Structures are given as C-alpha cells and as structure tokens.
Amino acid sequence: MTHQNRTVWCLTIALILLVAVQPVLPGWAVNMIAMSLSNGLVVLGLMVIMRAGLVSFGHGLYFGLGGYGTALGAVFLGITDAFVLVLLGIIASTFVGFVLSFMIARYRGIFFALLNLAFSMLLFGILVNSIVLGSTDGFSVPVPSYFGYVPSSAETRVSFLLYGMICLLVYVSTLAVHRYLNSTMGYIGEAIRENEVRVDYLGASVKQAIMVKYIISAILAGMGGACTVLLIGHVTPEDTVYWTRSGEFVFVAILSGTGNVAAPFIGSAMFELVRTYALQYAPEVWQMLLGATLLLVIMFLPSGLWSLIRSHDRKREQT
Amino acid sequence: MNTALEAVGINKRFGAVSAASNVNVSLGVNEVLGIIGANGAGKTTFLNIVTGYLKPDSGVIRYRGRNITALEPRKIARLGIHRSFQIPQIFPKLSVFDNILIALGIAGSGRNNGWRPLLTGDSGDAADAILVRYRISDYRDREAGLLPQGIRKLLDIAMAMVGSPNILLLDEPSSGVSADEKMLMMDTIMDVLGGSEVGVLFVEHDMEVVAHYAHRVVAFSDGKIVADGLPEEVLNDSEVRGLVIGNELRSELN
Numbered sequence: 068m069t070h071q072n073r074t075v076w077c078l079t080i081a082l083i084l085l086v087a088v089q090p091v092l093p094g095w096a097v098n099m100i101a102m103s104l105s106n107g108l109v110v111l112g113l114m115v116i117m118r119a120g121l122v123s124f125g126h127g128l129y130f131g132l133g134g135y136g137t138a139l140g141a142v143f144l145g146i147t148d149a150f151v152l153v154l155l156g157i158i159a160s161t162f163v164g165f166v167l168s169f170m171i172a173r174y175r176g177i178f179f180a181l182l183n184l185a186f187s188m189l190l191f192g193i194l195v196n197s198i199v200l201g202s203t204d205g206f207s208v209p210v211p212s213y214f215g216y217v218p219s220s221a222e223t224r225v226s227f228l229l230y231g232m233i234c235l236l237v238y239v240s241t242l243a244v245h246r247y248l249n250s251t252m253g254y255i256g257e258a259i260r261e262n263e264v265r266v267d268y269l270g271a272s273v274k275q276a277i278m279v280k281y282i283i284s285a286i287l288a289g290m291g292g293a294c295t296v297l298l299i300g301h302v303t304p305e306d307t308v309y310w311t312r313s314g315e316f317v318f319v320a321i322l323s324g325t326g327n328v329a330a331p332f333i334g335s336a337m338f339e340l341v342r343t344y345a346l347q348y349a350p351e352v353w354q355m356l357l358g359a360t361l362l363l364v365i366m367f368l369p370s371g372l373w374s375l376i377r378s379h380d381r382k383r384e385q386t
Numbered sequence: 387m388n389t390a391l392e393a394v395g396i397n398k399r400f401g402a403v404s405a406a407s408n409v410n411v412s413l414g415v416n417e418v419l420g421i422i423g424a425n426g427a428g429k430t431t432f433l434n435i436v437t438g439y440l441k442p443d444s445g446v447i448r449y450r451g452r453n454i455t456a457l458e459p460r461k462i463a464r465l466g467i468h469r470s471f472q473i474p475q476i477f478p479k480l481s482v483f484d485n486i487l488i489a490l491g492i493a494g495s496g497r498n499n500g501w502r503p504l505l506t507g508d509s510g511d512a513a514d515a516i517l518v519r520y521r522i523s524d525y526r527d528r529e530a531g532l533l534p535q536g537i538r539k540l541l542d543i544a545m546a547m548v549g550s551p552n553i554l555l556l557d558e559p560s561s562g563v564s565a566d567e568k569m570l571m572m573d574t575i576m577d578v579l580g581g582s583e584v585g586v587l588f589v590e591h592d593m594e595v596v597a598h599y600a601h602r603v604v605a606f607s608d609g610k611i612v613a614d615g616l617p618e619e620v621l622n623d624s625e626v627r628g629l630v631i632g633n634e635l636r637s638e639l640n
Binding site for chain 1: 437459461463468469475477478480495500502504
C-alpha cells in the first residue's frame with residue numbers, strides 16, 4: 068500500500084520539478100525532455116498490453132493517427148487551441164483502436180504483433196498516396212494557441228506552455244494507468260499472460276479485458292503522437308506510422324521494463340540521450356550503439372532499466 | 387435430497403468415438419459424488435460438458451432447474467459452478483498469495499467494482515485466511531509454478547473455491563500426489579468443503595480416495611454409465627470391477 072502511494076508522491080514531485088526547472092534549463096534539454104515525455108506516452112501504452120503478454124509491432128498506427136488527427140485539425144479545420152487539437156488526435160486513435168480491438172483481441176503472440184503491423188502499414192500506404200496530405204513529405208502544423216495565447220514561433224526552444232501541457236498530460240496519464248494497473252481489471256492482464264484458462268474459469272472475460280487494455284494503449288499512443296506533432300510542428304508518414312517507428316517504441320519498452328508507470332519515461336529519456344550522443348559522436352555507427360545498449364539491458368537487466376530502481380529498493384528494505 | 391445439478395441424456399461423439407452416450411447424472415445440494423472409470427471412459431469430457439467447455443451433441447444440463455447447456459465457461463462460473471483441473475491451472479510466475487488475490491478480485495468484480503485496487507487491507511487478510519485454511523501459507527510468497535504438485539493442486543482447488551461456488555467439480559484431485567500425502571490433502575479439501583454449502587463432483591482414479599470420501603459413486607465406461615449408487619455397492623459390483631477397477635484390486639478392497 069505504501070508502495071503505491073509512494074509512486075503517486077514521486078510522480079507529483081517529478082511533475083513539479085520538471086515544470087519548475089524548465090526556465091533555467093538549456094533549450095536542447097527542454098526539447099529532449101518534452102520529446103522523451105511524449106514518446107514515453109506511447110511506451111506507457113505498450114506497457115499496458117505487454118503486462119498481458121502482448122507485444123504490438125504496429126503502434127505507430129495510433130501514434131500516427133494521433134499526430135495526423137491533431138495536424139489535420141489545425142490545418143484543415145482551422146482549430147488553434149492546443150488542448151482541442153490533442154483531443155482530436157486522441158479521438159482519432161481511440162476510435163480506430165476501439166473498432167480494431169474487436170478483431171485484434173482474438174489474437175495472441177506473433178499474430179497479435181503482426182496484425183498490428185499490417186494495419187499500421189495499411190495507414191502508411193494510404194498516407195503516402197494522399198497528395199492532399201503532402202504524401203511522403205507530410206505537411207507543417209502552425210503553432211497552436213493556449214486558451215487564446217499564442218507563444219512566439221521564433222523561439223528555438225519548446226514554449227513553456229507546450230512543455231507544461233505535455234508534463235500535465237503525462238502526469239494525469241501515469242496516475243490513471245497506475246490506478247488501473249493496481250485494480251482487479253489491471254491485474255487480470257498478468258493473469259491472462261499466465262493462464263487464460265484459469266481466468267475464464269474464474270468467471271472473467273479474457274476478450275473484454277484485452278479489448279480494454281488495447282483501447283487504453285491506443286489512447287496513450289494517440290496522445291503521444293499528438294504531442295510529438297505539436298513539438299515538431301510537422302507531420303510525415305515515415306516519422307509516425309512507419310514500421311521503424313513502431314519498432315522503436317517496442318525497443319524503448321523493452322529497455323524500460325514494465326515494473327512501474329515511470330519506467331517508460333525513464334527508458335524514453337535514456338533512449339533519446341543515447342541516440343543524441345551516438346549521432347553526434349559516432350554518426351556512422353550510432354545504430355550499432357543503440358543495438359549494443361539494448362543487448363546489454365536484455366543480458367544484464369532482463370526486467371529493463373526499472374529493475375535498477377527496484378533492486379535498490381529491495382536492498383533498502385532489507386537493511 | 388434436493389437436486390442442484392442435473393445432466394439429462396447427454397451425448398457427445400468425437401468422430402467414431404463416443405465420449406458420452408445417454409449420460410444421466412444428478413448431484414444433490416450437499417452431496418459428494420465420485421466419478422470413476424478407466425482412461426478414456428469420458429469422465430473429463432463429462433466435466434468439460436458441464437462447465438460449458440464442450441457442447442454436447444444432444445442432452446441438457448440443468449443447474450437449479452435452469453438450462454445452462456449453451457452457456458460459455460465464464461458465464462457458468464459466474465452462476466456458481468467452479469472447477470479444478472487434473473493439471474493445476476494456476477498463474478505459474480506469480481506468488482501463491484497473488485494467485486489467490488487475483489481469484490478473489492475476479493470473484494468480487496461481478497458488481498462492477500473491478501476498478502477498485504486489488505490489494506487492500508481486507509483483500510490481503512482474506513487471501514491470507516484462505517492460505518491458512520488450505521494449509522499452504524508456508525508457500526505464500528513462493529513462485530506458484532515451482533511448487534510440488536500437491537501444493538499446486540491445493541492452490542488450484544483454493545482458487546476454484548474462492549468464488550464461493552454452489553457446485554465444485556474436481557478433476558482427479560489426488561493424481562500426481564504421493565501416496566502418503568494424498569489422504570492428508572483430501573482431508574484438507576474436505577475440511578474446507580465441509581464448512582460450506584457446496585455440492586462436489588469429483589473424478590478420481592484412486593479407489594481408496596473414492597471409497598473414503600464419496601457419498602455416491604457413478605462409474606463410466608466407454609462413454610456410458612455402468613453403475614450409479616452407494617460407494618460400497620458400486621465398488622464391489624462385478625461389472626465395475628471388470629471394466630473400471632481391474633480384478634487385481636479385489637483382494638485389497640475386501
């Protein structure tokens with residue numbers, strides 16, 4: 068019990084700290100934190116289904132739907148408010164997630180993973196062939212407003228308002244997911260991963276539980292996509308729905324581990340750091356460095372980076 | 387005696403094999419019914435039909451007068467018919483405590499409170515009380531899948547009982563348990579069951595266990611019921627002995 072409350076406290080302190088240090092941080096750090104947080108939302112969504120033993124190689128689909136939903140709202144509907152735009156993105160990904168969940172919740176293992184990939188590549192194909200959406204070049208998204216206020220677009224660092232909004236969205240999402248994962252509905256995920264027959268004979272619906280988890284993951288991935296598009300100010304099919312993007316999320320999810328709702332954001336920040344430095348200092352072999360990082364984590368921390376924090380925790384409890 | 391569960395005229399074929407032909411079984415409210423039969427006689431098939439895992443080709447399953455033949459396993463479970471398995475169906479990577487906790491959570495989530503935290507002070511106490519009752523609290527924090535068969539069997543049965551069923555179906559509770567532990571294990575189960583209003587139907591190969599615990603025995607052979615009566619009658623029936631028990635056991639039983 069105290070453990071659960073501690074997570075809530077830590078998340079709250081992290082939110083306050085992240086927002087408080089924004090004005091004094093250098094631009095690159097602010098941008099990197101904001102990017103890690105929005106990508107971490109997608110990984111948080113993957114974590115929800117991974118706890119039920121399901122891996123999706125196609126969550127770029129929902130990431131892209133969130134991004135395109137937001138971008139289309141800004142460009143074609145003329146909506147300027149950032150919160151409404153993010154909401155549009157979430158609605159787009161949630162709707163598709165809901166519809167597809169009826170079919171996808173029947174599958175497990177590699178079939179589940181690849182069916183998601185198939186749907187994401189379907190969307191990729193549609194987007195690449197849509198001239199009006201800029202095809203492979205995508206299109207730019209104007210700087211949104213926040214309750215009527217428009218931050219200056221000349222700045223190279225992420226505006227305090229966008230940064231604050233992303234922090235707030237991450238805070239609310241992690242608290243909600245934390246609450247969910249500790250509920251009976253959440254724990255059914257672990258039970259399903261372990262033994263579906265027993266879950267069925269205990270009287271719970273496996274399919275319904277998986278559908279709910281899948282839709283939650285679609286909501287979070289859509290939210291992440293919407294935030295990322297606002298951060299970059301541009302949307303392309305390759306940066307959102309392409310399979311390499313989906314693979315990257317799975318990569319970060321494995322790097323992070325599924326032990327706690329904070330893990331995806333730590334993993335995501337770690338990933339951004341390694342990528343940034345690897346690109347800067349070893350541009351020819353940066354992908355190799357990423358691969359080596361994942362290999363080391365899998366070999367020495369099979370439960371992801373989070374196990375570092377967990378094992379520290381255990382030692383403290385023992386003393 | 388009031389009838390809780392009734393199977394009428396059940397037929398089930400798998401290709402050329404008849405797994406159930408005109409099977410009629412009834413179970414009283416507080417009755418302990420043993421089902422015996424050689425391998426392939428249709429005992430587990432019968433349990434699978436009762437719990438909705440298999441649909442019979444014809445025939446009706448009635449539970450408290452209600453036809454439940456076409457329902458899915460989880461709906462039948464919700465109505466109050468739970469089962470344990472020959473190979474324990476547990477959550478192997480989770481602790482014994484978490485196994486019970488999840489079973490408790492699912493049992494309590496029928497009234498739309500699946501969103502409540504799984505581990506509360508109350509649910510933790512309830513889970514611990516169950517572990518004590520089944521005498522497995524020594525294994526509370528151990529990974530369930532690594533425990534001896536007998537402990538996993540008890541855990542499987544404890545999970546089936548968590549939802550306070552009206553009917554409990556046990557598929558070979560003593561199989562895979564060592565000879566000196568099996569009576570102890572059955573005593574533990576029967577002690578717990580004796581304290582609740584539950585009809586028990588158990589499939590069993592061990593005639594000693596059947597003779598000791600069943601109020602009534604039904605013998606299956608090739609999908610048909612060959613005997614139905616008091617344990618001493620059925621177990622001494624010459625046809626049953628030939629088909630089910632095997633003659634070599636005659637001297638042991640007499």
